[in-house]
Amino acid sequence: MQFKNTKAFAEELDKNDPLRSYRDRFLFPKHKGNDVIYFTGNSLGLQPKNAQEYVNEIMTDWSQMAVEGHFYADKPWWDYHERLAEPLSKIVGAKPSEITVMNTLTINLHLLMVSFYRPTAKRYKIICEEKAFPSDQYLLQSQVRFHGYDPKDAIVEIKKREGEHNFRTEDILRTIKETGDACALVFIGGVNYYTGQVFDMETITKAGHEIGAFVGWDLAHAAGNIELKLHDWDADFAAWCSYKYMNSGPGNASGCYIHERFHNSKEIPRFEGWWGTNKEDRFLMKPEFEPMPNADAWQVSNAPVLALAPYLASLQLFEEVGVEPLFAKRDLIVQYLEFILKDIDAQVAGSFEIITPSDPKQRGTQLSVFLHGSGKSLFTYLMDNGVVTDWREPNVIRLAPAPFYCSFVDMYNFGQLLKKGIEATS
Ligand SMILES: Cc1ncc(COP(=O)(O)O)c(C=O)c1O
Known part of the structure; x- marks a missing residue:
């Protein structure tokens, strides 16, 4: 699939996502009244609404x-x-x-x-x-x-x-x-x-x-x-x-x-x-x-x-849901995130690199990104702007777009915030 780093393209991916209704089965923390962009399902997954x-x-x-x-x-x-x-x-x-x-x-x-x-x-x-x-x-x-x-x-x-x-x-x-x-x-x-x-x-x-x-x-x-x-x-x-x-x-x-x-x-x-x-x-x-x-x-x-x-x-x-549809969405959303990261990296000239294998067989939901320049101030910028990710020493943020509840528009919005963050902090 030929990806595009545009909101309209991300919306189209969401529209065609067979799992899209599952986002509403989870409780999202809010940032300024909106759902956060949650990348830490590899640390603590969101609460399913039926848990209570x-x-x-x-x-x-x-x-x-x-x-x-x-x-x-x-x-x-x-x-x-x-x-x-x-x-x-x-x-x-x-x-x-x-x-x-x-x-x-x-x-x-x-x-x-x-x-x-x-x-x-x-x-x-x-x-x-x-x-x-x-x-x-x-x-x-x-x-x-x-x-x-x-x-x-x-x-x-x-x-x-x-x-x-x-x-x-x-x-x-x-x-x-x-x-x-x-x-x-x-x-x-x-x-x-x-x-x-x-x-x-x-x-x-x-x-x-x-x-x-x-x-x-x-x-x-x-x-x-x-x-x-x-x-x-x-x-x-x-x-x-x-x-x-x-x-x-x-x-x-x-x-x-x-x-x-x-x-x-x-x-x-x-x-x-x-x-x-x-x-x-x-x-x-x-x-x-x-x-x-x-x-x-x-x-x-x-x-x-x-x-x-x-x-x-x-x-x-x-x-x-069954694991196959879940993993099919995982592959697509991770590929889309990878595409967005590379697109933003090209725009801000080599500010970071993805250290997770690019071979889909050697990775799951998580992409780990090594930050070359801004480091922790960029992480703080993202957190302050409603992106929940985590920091691992010496300079890594981990991004895990859990397929149950993350959307393609989340990936697009994240890319925009990442770009602004790099510009604001380097
Ligand atoms: C790879 C790995 N092993 C072990 C643990 C420890 O888990 P617990 O505190 O539930 O024993 C963790 C916790 O995040 C982990 O990521």
Whole structure:
């Protein structure tokens, strides 16, 4: 398609957008009475309008039934979490039995390390990407130390090449091969939080398995953002937060995927609690732990139902739309944003560069823009003018036009503000 950086063209794209009515299903913060241009769905997604209703339902049931709500509410609380498995399985490409929802992301990754990071004197290393999201770095360092190893020796970081912004798959595969049978685990963020680069999860998973390592994924920036086929790719485990592209609300619950081959395996240890026991017998309060025959065996505590309610509300929207139309719009709106950025950059002579891969297969919704000139003052200008984006040191703004609720006119308006901002601040 031949794009144009005009309002009329952007309006035409909106008119032809099959998802255009979904914008109205979300609540936008306002700037001078208008919806902000919201680029931070990769950090905290907007509130779906149905979220309140799902939360109210629990509050009402609690007020009217108190403890009886566990079994007699319309959506009983004792197995509330099970409702999320089916819609999530479609989003991450897994079987519903391979999904469970519990706790928050870093906690779940620690729990999954209990199962999938069991170092031995010979096989104890973890391969990850350099400058992973800090929580993942702390997670891995503390896990390695907990088992008595030195992070400097046990953590093998895949490096970017000098002067390049993104990782090369060939370098990842070489690191995996070189680490060989010293490697216990390959653990990478499926989409890099800083650049938005999408990793070739299928190829990397295969390479990790070839050296006998487990392969797990932090999908915080991937779930609800890119196509995932965790089961077919044969990933061992993965976890994600739900408050970014899945619009479940601040700090909300995390989803986990655990491949079905581990579900009844006696060789895979877990930290266990009563919500992981066979649900038929759970309230018999037996001393023996009999695991659920699926990923729910990893559940520890009874589910935080009030938190799961807005997550379920948001998943209802994913069910309505389906991931394919969502990702089709994602591709178009990101291409349009990229076109606008390049057009504005040409007008203001090289003020910034996009550091996200240009190959659509290697990116999702996010474009990261490295500012050469104005830096933080430009970021402040944008925020002051109703563009919600975020700043990452040393000079990057991240732009993620979530396809559920961002419009093509938003992209056009942003381009105009960006140009004015550069002129005002450089
Ligand atoms: C890639 C990545 N991993 C881990 C986390 C930490 O998530 P939580 O605070 O829910 O544990 C985040 C949070 O933004 C993230 O982006």
